[in-house]
Amino acid sequence: MKKSFLYVAVLIFILLAACGAPASTNTGGGAAAVPAEYAGQTNPLGAEAAAEGAKVFRVNCVACHGEQGHGDGPAGAALSPAPKNLAELQTTVADDYLYWRIRTGSPGTAMAPWQGILTDEQIWQVVAFIRTLK
Ligand code: HEC
Numbered sequence: 537m538k539k540s541f542l543y544v545a546v547l548i549f550i551l552l553a554a555c556g557a558p559a560s561t562n563t564g565g566g567a568a569a570v571p572a573e574y575a576g577q578t579n580p581l582g583a584e585a586a587a588e589g590a591k592v593f594r595v596n597c598v599a600c601h602g603e604q605g606h607g608d609g610p611a612g613a614a615l616s617p618a619p620k621n622l623a624e625l626q627t628t629v630a631d632d633y634l635y636w637r638i639r640t641g642s643p644g645t646a647m648a649p650w651q652g653i654l655t656d657e658q659i660w661q662v663v664a665f666i667r668t669l670k
Contacts, residue, residue: 567629574636581660589665592658600646605669615646623669634663 579585593605600612605622612619626634638659641649650659 567625567633570630570632570636574632574639577632577635579631579635579660579663581657581664583664583667585661585664586668587665588658589661589663590668592654592662593665596650596654597662605666612646617645619646622666626666626669631663634666635659638662 593601597605598609600607600609600615600619601622602608602612602619607619607621609619637647638654639649639651639656641647654662
């Protein structure tokens with residue numbers, strides 16, 4: 537009896553530890569904090585992935601965010617909040633923030649979660665492309 541109690545206590549401890557403390561990494565410019573499971577991630581594909589990312593962006597994102605990512609796509613015009621200017625945003629946030637937002641979306645806005653639609657590889661490709669936007 538005592539042993540199984542200890543076992544359960546240890547399990548609970550491990551679970552709590554796994555859930556982690558709130559993320560502390562910065563996102564800059566007043567942006568929301570990146571959750572712990574995403575915090576600190578950097579693009580495993582590197583900058584060369586931008587060319588593939590441009591294709592992913594054209595098919596999935598341009599309608600709202602516009603060709604240059606300035607938030608001026610035709611389907612974005614009527615949205616509130618409006619699609620973000622990604623050229624501007626990318627100068628203020630790290631890769632972890634972009635990856636997290638694209639993967640899980642922005643609740644309460646037209647920015648949907650792309651996980652399950654795009655592969656993680658495609659999301660990193662599009663992150664690399666966003667880094668080229670001016
Ligand atoms: C249906 C329109 C629509 C599409 C399609 C769309 N977005 Fe968005 N996106 C939005 C809107 C609206 C926001 C602003 C959300 C906000 O203000 O929090 C946004 C915000 C973002 C942000 C910033 C999130 C934040 O909170 O800072 C990123 C990054 C982003 N989009 C990337 C993408 C990428 C990459 C794609 C394509 C894979 C994409 N979006 C497709 C509408 C769209």
